[in-house]
Amino acid sequence: MSDFLCKINMLDIDLTDQRYKISFLEEDITFLAHSIKETGLVIPPIVRPLANKFIIVSGFNRVRALIYNNRAHNNETKILVYETKPDATDCSCLIMSITALAFKRPLTHSELIISTRRLSQFLDKKQIAKKSSAIFNIELNVRFVEDLLAIGALPDPALELIHHGNLSFKSAKRIASYEKEIIKVFLNIFSKIKASNNKQLEIILHIMEITARDAIKPERFFKNQNIQDILFDENKEPGLKTKELRAWLFEQRFPTIFKTRQMTREKITSIKLGNNIKFLPPQNLESQNVSISFTAKNYSEFEASVQNLHAVIGNKELKEIFNP
Amino acid sequence: MKIDTLFIDKAVPRDFETDYLISRLKTDPQWVEDSKTVYDVINTADDPVSKAKKTLYITQNKGAVIKACPGTSYYTCCDYTILHTGTFCTMDCSYCILQAYFHPPVLQYFAGLETLGHNLEKIFTQNKIFRIGTGEYTDSLIWEKISLQPKFLVETFARQNNCLLELKTKTVNIDSLLPLDHNGKTVIAWSLNTLDIIRSEEKGTASLKARLEAARRVESKGYKLAFHFDPLVIYPDCENQYKKVIKQIFEHVRSESIVWISIGTFRFMPKLKQIIEKRFNDSTICYGEFILGLDNKMRYFKPLRIKLYKQIISCIKEYAPNLLVYFCMEDEEVWEKCMGFFPKKEGELGHYLDKSAVTHCSLNPHFL
Numbered sequence: 001m002s003d004f005l006c007k008i009n010m011l012d013i014d015l016t017d018q019r020y021k022i023s024f025l026e027e028d029i030t031f032l033a034h035s036i037k038e039t040g041l042v043i044p045p046i047v048r049p050l051a052n053k054f055i056i057v058s059g060f061n062r063v064r065a066l067i068y069n070n071r072a073h074n075n076e077t078k079i080l081v082y083e084t085k086p087d088a089t090d091c092s093c094l095i096m097s098i099t100a101l102a103f104k105r106p107l108t109h110s111e112l113i114i115s116t117r118r119l120s121q122f123l124d125k126k127q128i129a130k131k132s133s134a135i136f137n138i139e140l141n142v143r144f145v146e147d148l149l150a151i152g153a154l155p156d157p158a159l160e161l162i163h164h165g166n167l168s169f170k171s172a173k174r175i176a177s178y179e180k181e182i183i184k185v186f187l188n189i190f191s192k193i194k195a196s197n198n199k200q201l202e203i204i205l206h207i208m209e210i211t212a213r214d215a216i217k218p219e220r221f222f223k224n225q226n227i228q229d230i231l232f233d234e235n236k237e238p239g240l241k242t243k244e245l246r247a248w249l250f251e252q253r254f255p256t257i258f259k260t261r262q263m264t265r266e267k268i269t270s271i272k273l274g275n276n277i278k279f280l281p282p283q284n285l286e287s288q289n290v291s292i293s294f295t296a297k298n299y300s301e302f303e304a305s306v307q308n309l310h311a312v313i314g315n316k317e318l319k320e321i322f323n324p
Numbered sequence: 325m326k327i328d329t330l331f332i333d334k335a336v337p338r339d340f341e342t343d344y345l346i347s348r349l350k351t352d353p354q355w356v357e358d359s360k361t362v363y364d365v366i367n368t369a370d371d372p373v374s375k376a377k378k379t380l381y382i383t384q385n386k387g388a389v390i391k392a393c394p395g396t397s398y399y400t401c402c403d404y405t406i407l408h409t410g411t412f413c414t415m416d417c418s419y420c421i422l423q424a425y426f427h428p429p430v431l432q433y434f435a436g437l438e439t440l441g442h443n444l445e446k447i448f449t450q451n452k453i454f455r456i457g458t459g460e461y462t463d464s465l466i467w468e469k470i471s472l473q474p475k476f477l478v479e480t481f482a483r484q485n486n487c488l489l490e491l492k493t494k495t496v497n498i499d500s501l502l503p504l505d506h507n508g509k510t511v512i513a514w515s516l517n518t519l520d521i522i523r524s525e526e527k528g529t530a531s532l533k534a535r536l537e538a539a540r541r542v543e544s545k546g547y548k549l550a551f552h553f554d555p556l557v558i559y560p561d562c563e564n565q566y567k568k569v570i571k572q573i574f575e576h577v578r579s580e581s582i583v584w585i586s587i588g589t590f591r592f593m594p595k596l597k598q599i600i601e602k603r604f605n606d607s608t609i610c611y612g613e614f615i616l617g618l619d620n621k622m623r624y625f626k627p628l629r630i631k632l633y634k635q636i637i638s639c640i641k642e643y644a645p646n647l648l649v650y651f652c653m654e655d656e657e658v659w660e661k662c663m664g665f666f667p668k669k670e671g672e673l674g675h676y677l678d679k680s681a682v683t684h685c686s687l688n689p690h691f692l
């Protein structure tokens with residue numbers, strides 16, 4: 001590990017140099033600061049001497065907590081750290097930083113992406129995969145490393161979106177294969193909505209298929225007023241925006257299916273079968289089987305439902321549902 | 325597509341048929357113990373499907389030579405019989421199911437005319453009408469220029485009277501067939517599509533004009549014809565484009581020469597979509613309004629299929645009111661709405677087709 005334990009002046013730490021910071025989390029350090037004050041520092045941070053200053057290799061939160069404590073309580077300017085060996089390299093420090101976190105808890109996707117991207121300055125994908133269990137505490141195959149690197153090359157705010165769960169790993173992987181301008185479109189969309197992985201993939205799929213079918217660029221499609229109205233309405237929750245966007249995209253992608261379903265729904269409503277009777281038209285109109293069902297707790301409920309059904313015999317809309 | 329690698333199974337005897345193939349292929353053959361070498365070459369390629377289209381494996385058919393067409397449940401099938409003469413194809417249609425059907429796809433030519441003959445003899449002696457085709461797992465005429473098989477088949481079928489041979493193709497490889505004595509038992513069938521679809525989705529196939537010219541030439545030699553509009557692709561103005569193709573058919577050949585026309589809209593196993601997207605960047609064929617059919621294949625939304633079918637059928641009927649038009653893999657509702665009837669009973673559709681075969685190809689009507 002590091003060479004020696006020592007006390008350094010906290011003013012000598014260059015907090016702006018975050019080259020070894022792989023975590024996205026800017027955690028609240030109040031509890032940590034409190035714990036250090038009560039219990040003492042269990043594991044000192046690791047720092048690397050560089051150009052008359054120290055830069056943090058591992059323990060960004062601990063350093064922040066120590067600075068907080070020092071300022072708040074004792075005006076102490078010295079903090080206890082491990083100082084890396086003088087011959088430590090950028091690569092070894094980066095590995096140290098990743099390892100320290102990875103063996104504490106599983107890395108998040110965004111941390112894996114940042115780590116791999118930084119490591120790729122020193123190691124190729126095969127080397128990363130080979131050393132992965134020792135660095136990441138998990139085995140990564142070359143294909144997965146490739147995916148991480150591809151996602152790592154996505155522009156801002158991709159990582160932030162991944163970190164906050166607005167962009168799933170699978171969706172990020174999918175959009176990473178597109179051109180720069182298209183990537184921007186999706187990053188823009190996913191920064192405005194909040195959707196599950198499957199819904200994100202559906203949105204990507206529908207946009208790419210509509211634009212391919214209609215031979216228009218996704219960038220141009222994105223400027224469509226309907227999309228803009230949905231995404232940039234400040235009064236709408238991200239969840240509602242997702243719902244509206246998906247519905248609108250479905251209508252564009254499957255116009256006939258959308259219209260037919262809507263018409264069928266309207267017809268079913270107009271028949272007024274009552275709440276107790278479930279009427280399911282054939283799925284996608286491929287089969288011809290309509291399902292009609294009701295439950296009855298007693299004879300009078302049964303009788304009421306049967307009478308309801310009887311009353312709609314001959315109904316024009318009902319006939320149309322059976323003979324579209 | 326040119327064959328750049330030729331493998332021959334060591335079990336294939338070095339006879340006239342094999343020598344003929346080798347001499348025409350102009351590629352040094354590599355004799356192999358079994359298919360493993362061939363699979364390895366294909367599987368390790370960046371694009372195994374493209375590699376497979378250039379790698380020919382001459383071998384023997386180790387499975388059934390003659391088998392019933394599998395069909396699918398829920399959709400009416402025509403009781404066709406498949407003569408298994410090879411697999412895969414040198415042409416490259418984006419929608420070709422064979423890309424996803426074989427793992428990996430291997431371009432196989434099954435040598436052994438004698439075996440073919442023996443198997444056919446068993447069928448020829450049955451008191452039943454058979455419609456037999458070689459174009460199910462491959463294109464029937466891709467090897468016409470280098471193989472004796474098409475000639476052998478045409479002449480073998482000419483000597484019996486209960487079987488029709490259908491050679492289904494998108495090529496214009498017909499020259500060696502023209503002088504043959506086919507005795508009316510061979511139907512040469514072309515799969516047709518609109519100019520747009522041929523241009524965008526049927527790489528390496530003959531043009532529409534060339535296919536229809538070829539149809540005219542074989543018709544002049546007494547061959548009967550069939551046409552297959554399969555897959556019909558739905559896109560803006562497709563109805564008019566298909567009508568133009570229909571018009572051209574009847575400008576080239578007489579309706580009396582046509583045994584049947586089949587129609588079927590594009591349908592595909594879901595896994596084919598990925599292959600198409602990967603291999604045919606510009607293809608938008610999978611971006612129509614598809615739903616998952618009852619046979620787990622993606623199919624156009626039924627009202628769209630019905631709309632296109634109705635127009636195509638009425639257009640064909642304008643030119644040839646009595647011509648047998650049938651659906652490949654459609655359900656009762658589609659039949660009823662487009663044709664006004666449904667061949668409900670098992671074998672009913674097959675029977676209609678058999679009748680047309682008997683009439684057009686002078687098969688024995690007692691076997692109906």
Ligand code: SF4
Pocket residue numbers: 412413414415416417419420421422461462463494529
């Ligand atoms: S011609 Fe037929 S067999 Fe050949 S690639 Fe096209 S669809 Fe497939």
